[in-house]
Amino acid sequence: MKKSLSVIAMLAAVVTGVVSLEGRAEAQELSNFNFSGARKIVSPEINSDKTTFRLQANYATIVNLVGAWMDNPWGPGVPMTKGNDGVWELTIDTPSPEIYFYSFIVDGVVMGDPLNVMVQRDGTRYLSMLIVPGERTENYYEAKRHGTVSYRWYNSPILGIDRRLTVYTPYGYEDSANRNRKYPVLYLLHGAGGDEEAWTSMGRAAQILDNLIEKGQAVPMIVVMPNGNPGQMAAKTLGLPESELDWRVLENRTRYVSSLCEEIVPFIEKNYRVAAKPSSRAIAGLSMGGGHTIAASLMYPEMFDYICPLSAAGEATPEQVAALKKAGVKLYFLACGTTDFLYDTSVKLDAVLTEQGLDHVFYKSDGGHVWSNWRLYLNTFAPMLFK
Amino acid sequence: MKKSLSVIAMLAAVVTGVVSLEGRAEAQELSNFNFSGARKIVSPEINSDKTTFRLQANYATIVNLVGAWMDNPWGPGVPMTKGNDGVWELTIDTPSPEIYFYSFIVDGVVMGDPLNVMVQRDGTRYLSMLIVPGERTENYYEAKRHGTVSYRWYNSPILGIDRRLTVYTPYGYEDSANRNRKYPVLYLLHGAGGDEEAWTSMGRAAQILDNLIEKGQAVPMIVVMPNGNPGQMAAKTLGLPESELDWRVLENRTRYVSSLCEEIVPFIEKNYRVAAKPSSRAIAGLSMGGGHTIAASLMYPEMFDYICPLSAAGEATPEQVAALKKAGVKLYFLACGTTDFLYDTSVKLDAVLTEQGLDHVFYKSDGGHVWSNWRLYLNTFAPMLFK
Numbered sequence: 001m002k003k004s005l006s007v008i009a010m011l012a013a014v015v016t017g018v019v020s021l022e023g024r025a026e027a028q029e030l031s032n033f034n035f036s037g038a039r040k041i042v043s044p045e046i047n048s049d050k051t052t053f054r055l056q057a058n059y060a061t062i063v064n065l066v067g068a069w070m071d072n073p074w075g076p077g078v079p080m081t082k083g084n085d086g087v088w089e090l091t092i093d094t095p096s097p098e099i100y101f102y103s104f105i106v107d108g109v110v111m112g113d114p115l116n117v118m119v120q121r122d123g124t125r126y127l128s129m130l131i132v133p134g135e136r137t138e139n140y141y142e143a144k145r146h147g148t149v150s151y152r153w154y155n156s157p158i159l160g161i162d163r164r165l166t167v168y169t170p171y172g173y174e175d176s177a178n179r180n181r182k183y184p185v186l187y188l189l190h191g192a193g194g195d196e197e198a199w200t201s202m203g204r205a206a207q208i209l210d211n212l213i214e215k216g217q218a219v220p221m222i223v224v225m226p227n228g229n230p231g232q233m234a235a236k237t238l239g240l241p242e243s244e245l246d247w248r249v250l251e252n253r254t255r256y257v258s259s260l261c262e263e264i265v266p267f268i269e270k271n272y273r274v275a276a277k278p279s280s281r282a283i284a285g286l287s288m289g290g291g292h293t294i295a296a297s298l299m300y301p302e303m304f305d306y307i308c309p310l311s312a313a314g315e316a317t318p319e320q321v322a323a324l325k326k327a328g329v330k331l332y333f334l335a336c337g338t339t340d341f342l343y344d345t346s347v348k349l350d351a352v353l354t355e356q357g358l359d360h361v362f363y364k365s366d367g368g369h370v371w372s373n374w375r376l377y378l379n380t381f382a383p384m385l386f387k
Numbered sequence: 388m389k390k391s392l393s394v395i396a397m398l399a400a401v402v403t404g405v406v407s408l409e410g411r412a413e414a415q416e417l418s419n420f421n422f423s424g425a426r427k428i429v430s431p432e433i434n435s436d437k438t439t440f441r442l443q444a445n446y447a448t449i450v451n452l453v454g455a456w457m458d459n460p461w462g463p464g465v466p467m468t469k470g471n472d473g474v475w476e477l478t479i480d481t482p483s484p485e486i487y488f489y490s491f492i493v494d495g496v497v498m499g500d501p502l503n504v505m506v507q508r509d510g511t512r513y514l515s516m517l518i519v520p521g522e523r524t525e526n527y528y529e530a531k532r533h534g535t536v537s538y539r540w541y542n543s544p545i546l547g548i549d550r551r552l553t554v555y556t557p558y559g560y561e562d563s564a565n566r567n568r569k570y571p572v573l574y575l576l577h578g579a580g581g582d583e584e585a586w587t588s589m590g591r592a593a594q595i596l597d598n599l600i601e602k603g604q605a606v607p608m609i610v611v612m613p614n615g616n617p618g619q620m621a622a623k624t625l626g627l628p629e630s631e632l633d634w635r636v637l638e639n640r641t642r643y644v645s646s647l648c649e650e651i652v653p654f655i656e657k658n659y660r661v662a663a664k665p666s667s668r669a670i671a672g673l674s675m676g677g678g679h680t681i682a683a684s685l686m687y688p689e690m691f692d693y694i695c696p697l698s699a700a701g702e703a704t705p706e707q708v709a710a711l712k713k714a715g716v717k718l719y720f721l722a723c724g725t726t727d728f729l730y731d732t733s734v735k736l737d738a739v740l741t742e743q744g745l746d747h748v749f750y751k752s753d754g755g756h757v758w759s760n761w762r763l764y765l766n767t768f769a770p771m772l773f774k
Contacts, residue, residue, distance in 0.1 A: 059495035061448070108446035111498035117511045117623045124504045126513060131626075142627055146549070150537035152561075162533070174539075174658055236504045239518075240529055271561055 041087055043115040044102075044130050051094045051130070053102070054115065058086030060106050067102030067130065068372070069095035077105055097134025098372050099204065101127035121201050122371075123193040124236060139379050143210035145171040149200060154267045158259040159245070163227055164234035165264065166196045168206050169272070170213050170220040182275040184386040185222045185268055186306075187260070188378070189285025189292050192247055195235040196227040199378075202371045208379050217383045221282075222272055226264050228289050230256040247288060254299070257292055261300045279330065282306030282385045286374045287313055287342070294349075301327035306385050308333040310377045311340050311369050315349060321356040331384055332360035335377045337367040428474055430502040431489075431517050438481045438517070440489070441502065445473030447493050454489030454517065455759070456482035464492055484521025485759050486591065488514035508588050509758075510580040511623060526766050530597035532558040536587060541654045545646040546632070550614055551621035552651065553583045555593050556659070557600050557607040569662040571773040572609045572655055573693075574647070575765070576672025576679050579634055582622040583614040586765075589758045595766050604770045608669075609659055613651050615676050617643040634675060641686070644679055648687045666717065669693030669772045673761045674700055674729070681736075688714035693772050695720040697764045698727050698756050702736060708743040718771055719747035722764045724754040 043054040053065050066077035069092075080088040088104075101120060103110045112119060113128040120129050131137055147170045156163050172178050188205060190198035199205040205223060212218035227234060230252045231245035245252045269276040283304045285293040290312020297307045298320045307329060316324075332353065336346035350362045363380060365373050430441040440452050453464030456479075467475040475491075488507060490497045499506060500515040507516050518524055534557045543550050559565050575592060577585035586592040592610060599605035614621060617639045618632035632639045656663040670691045672680040677699020684694045685707045694716060703711075719740065723733035737749045750767060752760050 055496070057494070057496045059448075061446075061494070106496050106498070107444070107448065107494045109442070109444045109493050109498065110501065111493070111496065112513070114497065114512075118626055119513065119624065125501075126499070126506065142625055144549070146540040146551070148537055148539045150535055152535045153533040153558075162531070164533070171540075176657075237506065238529055239505055270563075 041115060043113050044128075046094055046130075046132065049094050050091050051132075052089060052091040053080070053104075053113065055080070055088045055104050055106070055113065056086055057082075057088050057106055060088070062105075062107055063088040064105040065090050065092075065102065066105060066110075067095075068100040068370075069098075073101070075105060075110070080104075094132055097132045097136040099137060099140055099375070100130045100132070102130055103128060121197065121237070123195075123198075136376075139208045139211035140204045140375065141211075142207060143214045145214055146210055147171050147206060147213075148174065149206050151196075154264065156259050156263050158255055158263055159230055159243075161233050161243070163232075164196055164238075165227065166200055166225040167268075167272070168200075168209060168223040168225070170209065170222065172220065173222070173273075179273075182273050182280075183220060183222050184280035184282070185224060185272070185274050186282040186284060186382070186385060187264070187304075188223050188225050189228050189283070189289025190225070191285075191287030191289055191311075192229070194289075195229065195232065196225055197235050197237075199223075199225045202374075203378065204375055205378060208375065209382065212379070212382050219386045221382075221386060222268070222274060224264065224268055226260065228256060228285070228292055230259070253291065253295060257295045257299055260292065261296055261303055265303070278303060278305040278328070280305075280386060282308065282331075284308035284310060284333075284378070284381065285312070286310040286377075287369065290314055297324055305330040306333075307331070308335070308377070308381050309346075309349070310335045310374055311337065311342055312346065312349070313342055315345065316352055318352055318356055321352050321358055325356060325358045329358060329360075331381075332358060333363060333377075333381045333384065334360055335363040335365065335373075335381070337365050337369065337373045339366070339368045340373075341369060428502060430500050431515075433481055433517075433519065436481050437478050438519075439476060439478040440467070440491075440500065442467070442475045442491050442493070442500065443473055444469075444475050444493055447475070449492075449494060450475040451492040452477050452479075452489065453492060453497075454482075455487040455757075456485075460488070462492060462497070467491075481519055484519045484523040486524060486527055486762065487517045487519070489517055490515060508584065508624070510582075510585075523763075526595045526598035527591045527762065528598075529594060530601045532601055533597055534558050534593060534600075535561065536593050538583075541651065543646050543650050545642055545650055546617055546630075548620050548630070550619075551583055551625075552614065553587055553612040554655075554659070555587075555596060555610040555612070557596065557609070559607065560609070560660075566660075569660050569667075570607060570609050571667035571669070572611055572659075572661050573669040573671060573769070573772060574651070574691075575610050575612050576615050576670070576676025577612070578672075578674030578676055578698075579616070581676075582616065582619065583612055584622050584624075586610075586612045589761075590765065591762055592765060595762065596769065599766070599769050606773045608769075608773060609655070609661060611651065611655055613647065615643060615672070615679055617646070640678065640682060644682045644686055647679065648683055648690055652690070665690060665692040665715070667692075667773060669695065669718075671695035671697060671720075671765070671768065672699070673697040673764075674756065677701055684711055692717040693720075694718070695722070695764070695768050696733075696736070697722045697761055698724065698729055699733065699736070700729055702732065703739055705739055705743055708739050708745055712743055712745045716745060716747075718768075719745060720750060720764075720768045720771065721747055722750040722752065722760075722768070724752050724756065724760045726753070726755045727760075728756060 045052045063080045064077035080090040116128045118129040150167045231243040233240045281304045290309040291314035293309045294314035301324045432439045450467045451464035467477040503515045505516040537554045618630040620627045668691045677696040678701035680696045681701035
């Protein structure tokens with residue numbers, strides 16, 4: 001064993017800068033090392049009540065910071081100040097505990113923070129991530145014990161394509177000690193700008209479930225996160241061709257909901273150790289996915305005992321609600337931000353549910369059509385499921 | 388069902404621009420839509436022999452393009468030209484078929500291409516991705532049938548932490564028709580700058596295996612991609628604390644290799660339907676992972692029948708090779724680029740293997756210590772495994 005030390009030592013010499021590789025193609029696998037010995041710049045840096053952002057930009061004329069804690073998180077943002085070393089800096093009051101996306105605007109061009117490896121993908125945009133610790137975000141950090149997150153493919157004859165979905169199985173699911181145990185399933189749907197990775201990236205769904213289960217606040221459950229855009233095989237990051245099935249056309253939405261209930265649910269119930277009964281099935285979704293949630297509950301009233309439309313784009317008639325009530329519902333959790341542009345829609349749905357005497361929760365939060373709300377909602381309703 | 392159309396129509400009105408949401412926090416889930424109706428800019432755009440890159444940057448002074456097809460892929464790059472509409476553009480001769488990373492440099496600051504959703508993560512860097520089609524890249528695109536990619540956690544008493552690894556199970560593995568079938572396993576290790584996502588992101592391992600298996604060129608196999616940095620629980624993107632176990636210290640490397648062979652291999656053999664015998668185990672790794680591959684083959688000569696060090700940082704003594712030969716090897720596939728800074732190390736290893744009469748392949752390619760080579764090597768040796 002001793003002899004192979006010499007090569008390790010040689011590689012160590014390379015990565016510690018004795019041999020300079022900077023600027024060479026060779027550097028590809030060595031990108032995590034600081035060759036130059038220059039001052040190590042940190043961004044973002046949270047010091048309890050103050051947070052500092054930094055960007056090395058020697059030749060830029062104007063650098064602004066924009067972030068989700070601002071009234072307008074997309075711009076124009078707040079100017080940063082250039083130091084003598086070419087490092088632009090801005091210190092702000094640390095915003096209240098939450099996950100915020102932010103960007104720099106360098107001479108008018110929006111970019112991520114190159115010093116921050118924590119990134120969320122919101123549709124086609126990559127956004128740098130700032131987590132401010134606190135009670136609100138406690139369950140958004142990694143738990144001690146982790147479930148498994150899998151990207152699986154299934155065939156959809158209804159949509160005519162193979163499609164990808166994300167499956168979270170809780171800690172212990174794969175243990176041989178649990179091999180006879182069956183689990184309930186939450187079908188968790190994204191909005192029109194998202195895909196099958198939205199809830200694990202922007203939504204922190206795996207972290208939230210890991211934490212809730214670890215604390216004994218939620219029942220161990222499987223979470224299935226499909227792709228709700230009927231023309232997509234998978235997230236755009238895979239570069240696959242897409243069909244013309246626009247989600248805004250009712251017929252396509254109906255086809256997608258049929259695929260969800262007639263293809264995805266059976267696929268999961270065949271491939272996982274799940275209890276295949278309404279009391280072990282929940283459905284929740286945001287925005288377009290809230291519309292899918294409502295539509296699924298009305299088209300298949302016997303299928304789900306737990307129904308959670310979040311900032312939902314969808315309605316129900318009194319007759320439909322009456323039929324749903326008859327089929328039986330254990331939890332109807334309706335949630336919306338009071339400044340959401342779909343708030344009135346939720347108020348209307350609440351009125352119909354009340355009028356028809358269908359027991360439900362109308363959970364109102366501050367804010368609008370944003371992920372900070374959807375994370376909060378998941379963290380709030382997941383403990384109510386399957387109990 | 389009819390009534391809920393109205394809300395869909397309303398949301399449709401929003402996203403098609405009748406109601407402008409641009410610049411409002413509400414826009415978060417609607418980020419994929421082009422509200423402004425402005426000219427749709429495309430980047431990158433491959434037109435057979437020419438490829439064009441574009442960036443909207445009205446106020447920038449200098450914008451350069453840098454890419455992996457250049458002699459120096461990290462800078463300073465080639466100047467782009469500003470059009471009257473503020474869109475900077477550069478058309479180049481399409482480079483030969485390969486996956487290239489590239490960036491823009493806007494007034495001295497390196498950034499990704501905001502119009503390109505295809506991104507690879509190389510350690511702590513996010514890089515825009517250009518795939519040029521051709522024979523070389525055929526297996527880097529999505530196949531028709533897909534295996535499953537899972538992120539799982541296991542406990543490592545040797546390293547004292549829970550750790551994450553990536554597991555690829557081939558198409559059909561989960562089918563009930565295959566429930567009695569056992570699969571061989573390839574343990575595929577990354578380099579010092581990588582983590583458990585390096586081979587699926589930079590390395591296109593899932594696509595390569597999907598394609599090779601679909602074409603009948605490779606045997607259906609499980610691929611296990613652990614995290615080879617002994618102090619890391621998981622990729623830095625998860626923000627977890629790291630211990631001080633520097634991989635450059637031989638003792639830590641030895642501990643990691645022990646963990647691999649005494650913890651990960653048993654974990655996989657307990658949790659997956661695998662044939663637990665040397666002829667169904669392969670090990671391959673690049674750079675530091677090549678060192679791990681060599682060390683594992685020497686510390687546990689009975690464990691793997693297939694051994695593939697790639698651009699490897701590792702050596703073996705004549706006595707060690709003699710012991711390995713005695714234990715039996717079905718394939719020893721040594722690969723290195725002829726301009727790799729570790730090429731001489733591979734030449735030395737080749738000489739020892741030859742001297743000891745251990746049958747092996749020494750696969751030499753053009754180029755250096757780069758992912759284009761490691762993808763090529765995987766695509767080349769995977770068909771030779773388990774046959």
